[in-house]
């Protein structure tokens with residue numbers, strides 16, 4: 001949080017103070033200068049861990065280029081789950097983690113993860129957001145008659161996520177409760193109307209994410225572009241929700257090259273293609 005209360009997205013000071021030159025390999029067709037991976041339904045199934053095979057592939061990509069994971073998930077979970085395996089890479093200095101939809105960026109310094117930038121919301125802001133969500137649920141009647149499995153309001157550092165059916169929702173219900181996102185669109189619109197100072201976006205299969213305006217994955221892409229001195233058009237973004245309304249779609253206007261995936265199985269193939277394209281370059 002900036003002392004003046006602004007979130008810093010349009011504040012050049014937030015990035016120029018951190019900018020430093022990083023030498024990257026020359027680019028060519030098919031071999032990007034840097035790569036971003038979404039996590040949920042790209043590197044791993046929603047709310048699950050990436051497989052050991054996937055972690056191995058990410059490490060192989062990191063051997064070739066700056067590599068980032070950019071996700072709506074929160075950092076403490078990743079730090080416990082699979083990041084320790086990546087921290088052992090000899091190229092860890094070019095690995096970036098953008099949790100909470102790029103509200104933060106972290107790097108490993110050899111003994112700990114440290115923040116390169118970090119947005120947060122205050123307790124007072126949380127109260128306003130929580131109330132707006134709960135009122136919208138009531139007004140729209142969106143969840144009437146549906147079973148709720150566990151906590152619905154998930155408090156992250158810079159985001160409130162509303163898991164409509166609860167965090168412990170069974171997998172079959174998670175993907176079947178709202179065909180065509182009809183209920184969730186109605187809820188999203190109701191929340192957005194109450195919170196004009198925030199972005200309200202559909203996240204995973206059941207969730208609606210509320211963040212400060214402009215604190216999203218596009219912010220992370222632009223931030224890294226500036227830090228590395230690499231234009232977005234020389235970088236690749238791999239995600240499952242690159243369609244309009246999807247939570248990866250916001251990166252498209254940055255000019256970054258995008259590659260849509262249907263899930264971890266296809267992502268493994270995409271990574272192999274990238275590695276093959278880069279192997280032809282020295």
Ligand SMILES: [Mg+2]
Nearest residue numbers: 038040041240
């Ligand atoms: Mg995803």
